[in-house]
Amino acid sequence: MLVAYTDAIEAEREELEKLLVKESGKPLELAKTELDMSLRWLRAFTTMEVKDEVLDDNEDRTITQTFPPLGVCCGIVPWNWPVLLGLGKVGPALITGNVIIVKPSPFTPYCDLKLGEIGTKTFPPGVLQVISGDDSLGPMLTEHPDIDKITFTGSIETGKRVMQSCAKTLKSVTLELGGNDPAIICDDVDIDAIVPKIATLVFLNSGQICMLIKRIYVHENIYDKFRDAFVTYAKTIKVGDGFEPDVLIGPLQNSMQYEKLKDLYKSVNTCNWKLALEGRIVSESKGYFVTPSIIDNPPEDSKIVVEEPFGPIVLLLKWSSEDEVLDRANDSKCGLGASVWSKDLDRAERMARCLSAGSVWINSHFDVAPNVPFGGHKWSGIGSEWGMTGLKAYCNSRSLWKWKK
Incomplete structure (x- = not known):
């Protein structure tokens, strides 16, 4: 389904590119780059798999680390890269067996709402949802007891509030915050x-x-x-x-x-x-x-x-x-x-x-790839997105002990 979703986005990429320019103000060439990257990344995510890891195997027992999905995830997306960073949360969440709610920035809601509209033609109801609203919507999601994970990209100060809110229900959280x-x-x-x-x-x-x-x-x-x-x-x-x-x-x-x-x-x-x-x-x-x-x-x-x-x-x-x-x-x-x-x-x-x-x-800067973990040290974030490290952040860790005798 993720491949079909990617194909559906590609079919409407021209509309999304123009919408990106109108909504975010970025130049058209950069909007095209954002769509190019987003489509490449989604296709890359479809080839990635979090596999069981055998930790010990002898004549007495096998110990395997497995990675079941967390459940309901929520991606809070910033206004500067609404398509890439939105789909950069959708892809890993879905490929690891979760469902996801996307909350776009109130400054740039339309691109992500369009991605949600395309998703309704591809996924069963509830697999991908996009909910738009003002700043009061974020706390409703981060405090909600039925949401298992928050992945947030945004400012340091807002990230602190997100973490504080998530602590009330001890939900998993990934924060990608500001830099200098x-x-x-x-x-x-x-x-x-x-x-x-x-x-x-x-x-x-x-x-x-x-x-x-x-x-x-x-x-x-x-x-x-x-x-x-x-x-x-x-x-x-x-x-x-x-x-x-x-x-x-x-x-x-x-x-x-x-x-x-x-x-x-x-x-x-x-x-x-x-x-x-x-x-x-x-x-x-x-x-x-x-x-x-x-x-x-x-x-x-x-x-x-x-x-x-x-x-x-x-x-x-x-x-x-x-x-x-x-x-x-x-x-x-x-x-x-x-x-x-x-x-x-x-x-x-x-x-x-x-x-x-x-x-x-x-001799470069700002290189990113879907198979490479991305995250910050110090106040720039907690956890990583993308790569196997990022995909595992959408999973629970479960140790499976199998005794043979």
Whole structure:
């Protein structure tokens, strides 16, 4: 049935892509990418199976670990990737034998409601349900005694409330929360080659992705050259309506995020942080448009460094020694993702293994796959989604002892 569901979504992908642009503000090319990934991931989930594991087998007994489904699961989905992150919960839940209720963000309900509508033509009643509502709906689901698992993707503060609510019925919970991802740039990189890639990994989806690069630590030997090249490239990035060609930065998705970013920009001016590129609130536009902003080496304890901006704003920070930059990169309550950029792969891996994050990349960032576990350290989450680790999170663990004599 999951294969048939995937085929049904693919048949209506064009409508979903346009709906994504209208609802979330993301550029059409990114909406197409989201649908491509979602369909690939669903097909990948259909090939994955949580198998029994024989722990001990001798002439007297066999001990097998089995993984029965939890039962009724609920996926609470954010507004920045409503299709991919919605189906990224649906696929694992169903393939492990559960049923699932999807609660979309009140900012982007229509894409997930469309996925639910498609599901009614594929699954028996009750297997996949989508329930939309305001912020009062979430607690009703997290406290409900007949729901066995909550999988939540969203902010740290909301994640804390979800966990507190789930504790009332001791239900299973997976939390994928915010990040403040560092990227460490070593002094041997090819600046011209990596700047376009890093800029995309900063400003994609208007910076509204938890695992994009937020802090760029650049070695002092190349800091000025990297900064100048980064600013030059950022000035070429097109900001506009998602249906316009070649747009990388669309509008911020909602007024709440827009107001947060406006307050952050006020802090930049109040604190007199140096700007390598001054972003602009495009107040005369019909949407929440903001142009890229690059902060030049602000104090490490400043608000802009400590908090996740979740917008088209990034920090450049200077470093000199490996131990120092690793300490600074890890000095955060978040630990979602991190990356090291260097031609010396041994050096890069040595540094990467010292970073406290659930996903660490070398010469890349923001790579994800359905067969690879994804989760955060510290305040960035509890548990993992995807991969066998993620699939097992939708199961109970049962030890089966079989005595032969």
